[in-house]
Amino acid sequence: MLHFLLKRLATLVPTLFGVTLVAFGLIRLVPGDPVAIMMGERALDAQTHARLMHELGLDEPLWRQYLHYLGGLVHGDLGQSLVSHESVSHEFLALFPATAELALVALAVAIVIGMALGIAAALRRGSWLDQGVMGLATVGYSMPVFWWGLILIMTFSVGLGWTPVSGRVAVEYDIQRLTGFMLIDAALHPEPGAWWSALRHLLLPAAVLATANAAVIARMTRSSLLEVLREDYMRSARARGLSPTRVVLVHGLRNALIPVITVIGLRVGSLLAGAVLTETIFSWPGIGKWLIDAIARRDYPVVQAGILISACSFIVINLVVDLLYGVVNPRIRGSR
Amino acid sequence: MTGATRSSEAMEEPADRLRPMPGPWGEAAQAFAANRGALVAFLVFAALALAALFAPWIAPHDPVHQYRLQMLLPPAWMAGGDARFLLGTDELGRDLLSRLLHGGRVSLGIGLASVVMSLLPGVLLGLLAAFHPRWLSPAVMRVMDVMLALPGLLLAICVITVLGPGLMNTVIAIAIGSLPEYVRLTRAAALAELGKDYVTATRVAGASTLRLMFSAVLPNCLAPLIVQASLGFSSAILEAAGLGFLGLGVQAPTPEWGTMLSSARDYIVRAPWVVTLPGLAILASVLSVNLIGDGLRDALDPRLKRVA
Numbered sequence: 290m291l292h293f294l295l296k297r298l299a300t301l302v303p304t305l306f307g308v309t310l311v312a313f314g315l316i317r318l319v320p321g322d323p324v325a326i327m328m329g330e331r332a333l334d335a336q337t338h339a340r341l342m343h344e345l346g347l348d349e350p351l352w353r354q355y356l357h358y359l360g361g362l363v364h365g366d367l368g369q370s371l372v373s374h375e376s377v378s379h380e381f382l383a384l385f386p387a388t389a390e391l392a393l394v395a396l397a398v399a400i401v402i403g404m405a406l407g408i409a410a411a412l413r414r415g416s417w418l419d420q421g422v423m424g425l426a427t428v429g430y431s432m433p434v435f436w437w438g439l440i441l442i443m444t445f446s447v448g449l450g451w452t453p454v455s456g457r458v459a460v461e462y463d464i465q466r467l468t469g470f471m472l473i474d475a476a477l478h479p480e481p482g483a484w485w486s487a488l489r490h491l492l493l494p495a496a497v498l499a500t501a502n503a504a505v506i507a508r509m510t511r512s513s514l515l516e517v518l519r520e521d522y523m524r525s526a527r528a529r530g531l532s533p534t535r536v537v538l539v540h541g542l543r544n545a546l547i548p549v550i551t552v553i554g555l556r557v558g559s560l561l562a563g564a565v566l567t568e569t570i571f572s573w574p575g576i577g578k579w580l581i582d583a584i585a586r587r588d589y590p591v592v593q594a595g596i597l598i599s600a601c602s603f604i605v606i607n608l609v610v611d612l613l614y615g616v617v618n619p620r621i622r623g624s625r
Numbered sequence: 626m627t628g629a630t631r632s633s634e635a636m637e638e639p640a641d642r643l644r645p646m647p648g649p650w651g652e653a654a655q656a657f658a659a660n661r662g663a664l665v666a667f668l669v670f671a672a673l674a675l676a677a678l679f680a681p682w683i684a685p686h687d688p689v690h691q692y693r694l695q696m697l698l699p700p701a702w703m704a705g706g707d708a709r710f711l712l713g714t715d716e717l718g719r720d721l722l723s724r725l726l727h728g729g730r731v732s733l734g735i736g737l738a739s740v741v742m743s744l745l746p747g748v749l750l751g752l753l754a755a756f757h758p759r760w761l762s763p764a765v766m767r768v769m770d771v772m773l774a775l776p777g778l779l780l781a782i783c784v785i786t787v788l789g790p791g792l793m794n795t796v797i798a799i800a801i802g803s804l805p806e807y808v809r810l811t812r813a814a815a816l817a818e819l820g821k822d823y824v825t826a827t828r829v830a831g832a833s834t835l836r837l838m839f840s841a842v843l844p845n846c847l848a849p850l851i852v853q854a855s856l857g858f859s860s861a862i863l864e865a866a867g868l869g870f871l872g873l874g875v876q877a878p879t880p881e882w883g884t885m886l887s888s889a890r891d892y893i894v895r896a897p898w899v900v901t902l903p904g905l906a907i908l909a910s911v912l913s914v915n916l917i918g919d920g921l922r923d924a925l926d927p928r929l930k931r932v933a
Contacts, residue, residue, distance in 0.1 A: 303767050303770070304767070304770045304771055304774055307767065307768070307770070307771030307774075308771055308774050308775075310771075311771060311783070315783060315786060315787060318787045319786060319787055320789070427912065427915060427916065427919075428908075428912060430915065431859065431863075431908060431911040431912040431915050432908060432911075433863055433866055433867070433883075433904060433907045433908060433911065434867070435866075435867060435870045435883070435886060435887075436886060436900075436903075436904030436907060436908070437904075439886070439890065439893060439900050439904070440900075440901070440904065443894075443897055443900065447893060447894050558776030558777070559776060561776050562776040562777065562778035562779055562867075565778065565782075565871070566778075566867055566870065566871070569870075569871060581782075581871055581873075584785075584786055584873065585872070589786075592786055596775065596779065596782075596783055599775060599776070600774040600775050600779075603774055603775065603776065604774050
């Protein structure tokens with residue numbers, strides 16, 4: 290296992306290196322230089338321009354700038370926002386929990402609903418339930434995230450008035466930031482309505498982000514379980530007189546889980562991309578909205594950091610998924 | 626259904642007995658036609674594509690002309706609707722039906738163009754990597770690893786940041802975003818074929834590398850590529866619309882389904898049809914292409930066949 294982990298980590302090095310190169314290159318490729326963007330419309334004489342370029346270290350040769358950039362990264366320094374002049378890593382840390390909360394809740398909802406529907410469809414194969422679930426899954430998988438969000442807002446927020454349209458919690462609750470996870474922070478708030486408010490704010494964005502993932506997980510769970518149900522060991526388990534529920538849920542599901550975990554790992558990328566769209570629709574103050582706003586404001590250090598962080602989290606999550614295989618299926622451990 | 630009836634007919638009519646066996650492609654076409662969902666999806670998509678193709682001739686109005694006196698009109702069958710504007714008008718008084726039809730040209734066109742623009746270089750790079758395992762393959766695959774480290778939409782956003790928004794740049798951004806999938810797929814399929822006897826035989830017979838690549842190996846890698854291309858087409862439509870929605874794609878006033886949605890957001894209460902209709906158009910095309918892709922996969926790639 291350790292050998293596998295080390296080997297896997299070693300293959301990541303060139304990828305991570307390449308990602309930093311892309312993030313570094315991005316800011317040099319965009320039209321206009323950072324000083325001009327920072328000063329905006331204000332006219333600059335050549336002297337001030339040169340002085341600011343020097344202060345930002347932008348007059349040095351590219352390779353030195355890159356080394357500086359890498360050195361900064363090692364110390365957790367992601368540069369400075371051109372607009373707010375704040376440290377990018379501070380801004381990131383302030384916003385990250387919002388995205389993490391949204392993504393984790395959405396993923397949990399997608400896994401629970403997707404697997405439940407997939408198992409139900411597999412057990413009632415060919416029935417109306419199976420066809421209905423698979424039909425819904427295909428629709429859910431094809432759903433444009435941004436449109437689905439607008440439709441839900443139209444129905445539940447505007448039409449029925451059940452949920453708020455945007456934000457993370459009602460403004461009247463002065464939530465003290467402890468973890469950054471609103472559901473936890475609001476639960477610690479003395480007024481009981483705070484948690485309820487936080488939950489209602491989270492409901493629609495999480496539902497939107499969960500939809501496509503639940504659909505893919507349902508499809509994969511169904512087909513993987515159907516594959517497994519035909520195996521000999523399933524017949525032996527039944528022959529031993531185990532209850533049908535136990536046979537399916539313990540013997541069947543455990544073996545059917547590997548493709549499902551793979552597909553969940555593959556969905557992480559679309560979860561990140563979906564978070565960008567979902568946060569934009571619901572004005573959810575997370576990394577995705579930060580990134581899009583930064584592009585609009587040409588705040589390139591923020592864009593650079595957003596891209597770098599998304600790529601790194603994607604890489605790390607894929608690594609975790611790879612390691613999970615070994616946990617779920619001991620047969621894989623030795624072979625790799 | 627078609628496959629079964631045809632073979633029984635062939636047995637009844639002796640004149641047909643000499644009809645040649647269907648080739649692998651004919652077989653796949655029969656399997657596809659037997660899949661009812663895929664067939665219906667194909668018809669729906671064909672209708673959408675034709676409507677988009679002939680938009681300039683069938684659209685009742687100019688898609689960018691603003692009828693200032695008829696802003697946010699509801700569809701004709703609703704109270705207050707106007708028969709001249711079948712699906713109503715948007716916030717600037719533009720005919721929604723005409724915009725949807727012309728938008729189809731743009732949205733489906735972007736999808737098609739970006740698939741072609743990533744498929745061709747992707748296949749080429751994948752084949753080159755498979756044929757040059759020593760130095761080219763690791764170099765190409767490392768670059769692809771880096772590109773795969775960013776989800777498609779984020780990579781596209783990256784490219785848009787550098788190039789700026791716009792129609793052509795949307796195509797380029799999406800094409801770059803989906804390139805790694807094709808490279809990996811082609812390389813894997815080509816590597817599997819390279820070990821087979823017929824490739825060795827062709828090589829021994831003196832075929833050049835180019836001939837080996839394109840006329841021996843490539844045709845045998847086509848099945849997974851076609852499936853991937855159809856799924857890539859649907860995700861390209863979604864990504865283009867997503868970029869448009871974020872304001873990073875096709876710019877107003879060009880009608881594009883995602884851009885239309887983004888400008889309609891503010892009228893969600895007053896004019897829900899302005900939001901509903903472009904989204905339905907996106908959903909209908911993505912859904913039909915996905916069903917076609919599923920049908921193609923079942924027909925072309927028996928290994929990946931869904932457990933039915």
